Amino acid sequence: MENHKKSPVRVRFRVTAKKRGCDTSASTAGKRRRRPDCVNSVRKLQRREIGGFPCMARGVASEATEKFRNIQLQEEFDTYDQNVHWFVKLQFLKKRSKIIEIVSAKDIIFALAYSGLCAAFSRTTNERICFLNISPDEVIRSLFYNKNNDSLITVSVYASDHFSSLKCRTTPIEYIKRNQLDAGFPLFASESLKWPGFVEFDDVNGKVLTYSAQDGIYKVFGLKNYKFLYAISDKNMQEIKISPGIMLLIFNRTPSYVPLKILSIEDGTVLKSFNHLLHRNKKVDFIEQFNEKLLVKQENENLQILDVRNSELTEDSCCLELPDQDLIISYCKAEEGCGDEGDISAVGSINMSNIVTGKCIAKISASDPALQISPQARGKTSRSSIRSTVREALEDVTALFYDEGRNEIYTGNKRGLIHVWSN
Secondary structure, three states: OOOOOOOOOOOEEEEEOOOOOOOOOOOOOOOOOOOOOOOHHHHHHHHHHHOOOOOEEEEEOOOHHHHOOOOEEEEEEEOOOOOHHHOOOOHHHHOOOOEEEEEEEOOEEEEEEOOOOEEEEEOOOOOEEEEOOOOOOEEEEEEEEEOOOOEEEEEEEEHHHOOOEOEEEEEEHHHHHOOOHHHOEEEOOOOOOEOOOEEEEEOOOOEEEEEEOOOOEEEEEEOOOOOEEEEEEOOOEEEEEEEOOEEEEEEOOOOOEEEEEEEEOOOOOEEEEEEEEOOOOOOEEEEEEEOOEEEEEEOOOOEEEEEOOOOEEEEEOOOOOOOOOEEEEEEEEEEOOOOOOOOEEEEEEEEEEEOOOOOEEEEEOOOOOOOOEOHHHEOOOOOEOOOOOHHHHOEOEEEEEEEOOOOEEEEEEOOOEEEEEEO
8 A cells, every 4th residue: 555645633522322231331332343354554553543542642753852852740630529419410410430441632631430530630720610511410422522613522321211321511621711511502403313323423514324224214413513514314324324425335245246335524425336246155354445445355365456446356464554643642551460370560751762663762661760749739838739640640541631731631530530741
């Protein structure tokens, strides 16, 4: 695959409604089933396009070593509040819970706990602004920062309908800063997003995709003003995948081929309709669309790479070439052999690595003697606002986010604490 210019950071995630009666305190749904581990290069490409693994963020690799030099622990926030009982009525919302998602926008850190409680913290005052749960029976499932109109979208379920249907709400960031959550308003209220329905946000294309399982209709909306654009309906359609500028429609396969369509993401116009030949009687491991490349992998077969512009097909034993300027920021637990069975230590490190070579170019580790709590975190009384030690802050990290504008890394752990790492 030929090199291409670096694409913008892509933010795309799908939130799926759950079956009635399922555990409501679970993390963001819509996680794809585990696929066979084809090759590292394919997984790298998947991570590059859709950020396919948790506790991982992307940044710019240029001068990365300098950007992450002299990192210190700057601040600590706690999503748990023993007085939260006054406005929530669900017992699991009142318990301390691990962080499953972190989003940053306009100097505000949004932290979503496994329980469904979501808190907003100011990096200007370093105080909690508010909890985003506006109803006592609301369980927030996921967050999305809409840069198109500077607002935060929350995706929630409610006890009042047995947590069976997704509800979306948007609130301007400026109103959140003032704790005026009533300024927000519902989105896609006319859509039935009951299980297995879903809502998917695509930041690069500026689009929202919804699926109503009740009538089998996919709908596309604009992210700027949430205007309905077009609908797609076909009972033989198996899945939709989104890439910059286009959508791939995958239909039910026949023994020898799978029907595919490529649509313009802007208006739904069919750009290309074709059948991709398959090896008979072999299952399809995955079909992915990445820009102009269609990747098809069948069981025990080479990866097929189809250029959808000119129909050129190549087979690869999985040695894709990727641009070398990409950086992965990830949290890795260390295998310290704590027990007879070689347990993995709860204390890990934050690694900034080249996505292609895997080389670590910077690291935040408890074993680094230079890593400490920043003096700025201590007030005039010289008493730190941070309760955790550096080592404790790196224990059981469950969520990670990199704010490129502030050059700060935010981590959340199983105790519901948020830590700010910055130089």
